[in-house]
Amino acid sequence: MAAGGWRYxxxxxxxxxxxxxxxxxxxxxxxxxxxxxxxxxxxxEAEPDELRKLKSGERLFLLLxxxxxxxxxxxxxxxxxxxxxxxxxxxxxxxDVISIWRNLRGSEGKKDDVSRExxxxxxxxxxxxxxxxxxxxxTEQVREPVPGxxxxxxxxxxxxxxxxxxxxxxxxxKTSLEDPSKSSGEKPIVNEQLRFSFRVSCRCSGxxxxxxxxxxxxxxxxIALMKQFGWxxxxxxxxxxxxxxxxDIHSVVGIPLFRLPLANREYIKTAGLRSTIAWAMASxxxxxxxxxxxDPMCGLGTILLEAAKEWPExxxxxxxxxxxxxxxxxxxxxxxxxxxxxxxLRASVKALPLPSExxxxxxxxxxxxxxxxxTKDIQxxxxxxxxxxxxxxxxxxxxxxxxxxxxxRMDGITKSAENASPNAISDGANETATAKALxxxxxxxxxGNGVEESFLSSRQRRFGSLVPDGVYxxxxxxxxxxxxxxxxxxxxxxxxxxxxxPKRT
Numbered sequence: 001m002a003a004g005g006w007r008y009x010x011x012x013x014x015x016x017x018x019x020x021x022x023x024x025x026x027x028x029x030x031x032x033x034x035x036x037x038x039x040x041x042x043x044x045e046a047e048p049d050e051l052r053k054l055k056s057g058e059r060l061f062l063l064l065x066x067x068x069x070x071x072x073x074x075x076x077x078x079x080x081x082x083x084x085x086x087x088x089x090x091x092x093x094x095x096d097v098i099s100i101w102r103n104l105r106g107s108e109g110k111k112d113d114v115s116r117e118x119x120x121x122x123x124x125x126x127x128x129x130x131x132x133x134x135x136x137x138x139t140e141q142v143r144e145p146v147p148g149x150x151x152x153x154x155x156x157x158x159x160x161x162x163x164x165x166x167x168x169x170x171x172x173x174k175t176s177l178e179d180p181s182k183s184s185g186e187k188p189i190v191n192e193q194l195r196f197s198f199r200v201s202c203r204c205s206g207x208x209x210x211x212x213x214x215x216x217x218x219x220x221x222x223i224a225l226m227k228q229f230g231w232x233x234x235x236x237x238x239x240x241x242x243x244x245x246x247x248d249i250h251s252v253v254g255i256p257l258f259r260l261p262l263a264n265r266e267y268i269k270t271a272g273l274r275s276t277i278a279w280a281m282a283s284x285x286x287x288x289x290x291x292x293x294x295d296p297m298c299g300l301g302t303i304l305l306e307a308a309k310e311w312p313e314x315x316x317x318x319x320x321x322x323x324x325x326x327x328x329x330x331x332x333x334x335x336x337x338x339x340x341x342x343x344x345l346r347a348s349v350k351a352l353p354l355p356s357e358x359x360x361x362x363x364x365x366x367x368x369x370x371x372x373x374x375t376k377d378i379q380x381x382x383x384x385x386x387x388x389x390x391x392x393x394x395x396x397x398x399x400x401x402x403x404x405x406x407x408x409r410m411d412g413i414t415k416s417a418e419n420a421s422p423n424a425i426s427d428g429a430n431e432t433a434t435a436k437a438l439x440x441x442x443x444x445x446x447x448g449n450g451v452e453e454s455f456l457s458s459r460q461r462r463f464g465s466l467v468p469d470g471v472y473x474x475x476x477x478x479x480x481x482x483x484x485x486x487x488x489x490x491x492x493x494x495x496x497x498x499x500x501x502p503k504r505t
Contacts, residue, residue: 005031005045006100009066009254010057010262011038012276015474019056019280027053036249041066048104051257055279055310059261061243061254062101064094070251072207079208083217084224086244086253091228098196098240101255197234198225199241206248217244267309267336270328272300273365277401277474277481281363282307284470284485285399289313291360296349296388301329301342303363308341317359319347350383357393357491364388365401381409389464389488398466398486401474407482465490 012020020040024030028050030042041063044051051060070082087094202218221244225231231240245252265275281303287293291314295303298318308316316338320326326344333342347353349364366384388398402410466486474481 005043006104007032007041007043007063008051008060008257009039009041009063009252010054010060012040012057013274013475014038015472016056016276016280019283020054023054023056023283039245039252048106048257052262054262055306056276056283057262058276059263060257062097062104062257063252063254064097064242065251065253067251069206069248070208070246072211074211076212079212080216080220083220083246086251087221087224088228094229098255101240101257104257195231196229196239197232197237198222199233199235199238200225200244201241202244202246204244204246208246208248217246265305267332268302268305269332269335270300272302272328273401274476275302275306277476277483278303278306278365279310280472280474281365281399281401281483282310284472284483285361285363285397287311287314287361291315292358293317293361293363294319294354294359294391295364296347296352296362296391297364297367297384298329298344299325299365299367301332301344303365304329304342305332305336305338307363308338309336312341316342317354318342318344319349319352320344321346321348350380350387352387352391354391356390359391360393360396361399362388362392362396363399366403366406381406385466386464389466392488394465394488394491396488397469398484398488400484400486402482402484404480404482407484410484 010020010024014037017035017037017040021033021035021042024040024042024044025033028042028044028046030044030046032041032043034041040057054060065086070079073079200218200222202214202221204212204214204217208217221242222233225242226233241256243254243256245254263274263276265271268275285293285307287307288311293304293307293314294317295301296319298304298320299322301318304316304318307314318326318329320329323346326346329344333339333344345353366381392398465488467489468484469487470483470485472483472485474483
């Protein structure tokens with residue numbers, strides 16, 4: 001065991017790495033936290049039940065190997081030899097880590113328990129069968145994810161975080177593997193208590209992906225493992241799955257600790273916004289016990305569900321103009337057992353039937369994408385912001401998820417408000433909140449292309465009584481988005497009489 005416990009890494013969506021790094025420290029007491037693009041490495045003594053509670057990560061792995069990126073050359077044989085050395089070097093260490101994995105999983109050598117965890121969810125069976133046939137042809141690029149979903153390949157949820165021009169592929173070692181011990185005559189290292197069936201899943205990007213297909217890499221490593229340990233390849237229902245991530249930053253080998261991604265929430269029946277993004281937004285909202293929290297465009301209620309699960313001592317309200325969305329949100333709330341925590345009402349975000357300054361936090365995903373009228377949303381953004389500002393108490397926070405187009409509109413609105421408002425602050429002397437982009441060490445830095453520039457240019461802008469308190473670039477798969485945080489520092493000028501918020505009984 002490392003000084004601070006076992007060594008892990010967890011994948012994260014682009015822009016969420018710092019959220020995850022902060023979370024593993026706070027929730028798990030993690031040490032040796034190392035944050036890179038798409039992954040957070042850390043050590044912890046936390047038990048599996050605690051590890052499962054991570055909310056901002058995608059998939060959790062027990063770390064086997066982490067080393068600098070493999071040297072890329074025109075000699076493929078030499079490159080494959082280097083790849084095989086990932087398995088052949090330090091065989092005792094491999095067996096030690098696998099023993100740790102077994103203990104963490106509590107499998108006690110029972111194949112039924114292990115295979116049940118490794119088996120793909122039934123609903124993905126047909127997708128896996130289709131992928132197997134396709135992957136036996138040329139190396140296939142990973143399909144781009146749809147908004148609200150991370151990249152998916154036969155049981156793995158993982159976000160590609162290298163440049164968009166990089167080729168990225170993940171291919172399981174689906175080709176048949178002959179037992180090398182039969183032809184070479186060499187005897188593998190055999191530990192009867194650690195005899196496994198296995199498969200190798202490989203994801204590669206950058207320079208190495210241009211030289212070697214993932215399928216070939218996975219097959220080379222699979223043969224090396226069979227030769228080294230005498231394990232049996234099983235592509236359908238293995239005891240053990242080995243994940244290999246190769247890119248221009250590092251070479252990483254790990255064992256998934258859980259069958260399903262952490263981002264799969266058992267309490268959400270119908271998914272809307274990606275749960276990791278929803279949790280990150282809620283974590284910025286500074287929700288305290290007894291606070292009133294509003295999502296005025298709640299949709300299926302994902303943000304409210306994530307917030308209520310994590311901060312159950314607050315009171316939550318969701319509004320939406322769509323009956324179908326409210327019905328879906330109601331089903332999700334009942335599935336999560338949060339009927340006493342979240343109230344729903346049908347209302348337009350442009351005219352909320354709620355008292356002025358009645359909520360401590362307003363948090364919302366402003367709809368965008370093919371399913372929504374983007375042009376209309378952009379035009380209505382000033383009205384939406386004004387109504388959110390009205391119902392927010394002084395000192396409260398607004399956290400919004402905006403698309404690229406809505407972000408540009410937001411910057412335009414705040415510029416106009418600064419020029420038009422007699423109370424606009426032109427210098428930083430009276431600013432009560434310093435906006436900082438979130439990083440692992442707490443220092444300001446860019447979280448994505450263009451994010452820092454936008455963040456700095458909007459630092460002194462105000463919309464009415466709202467001052468910016470942070471901008472965070474995140475990825476929704478095909479789409480980049482931005483989390484905007486504002487704080488209300490004075491009473492808004494447009495006070496409206498509205499109905500009283502019903503009291504909880």
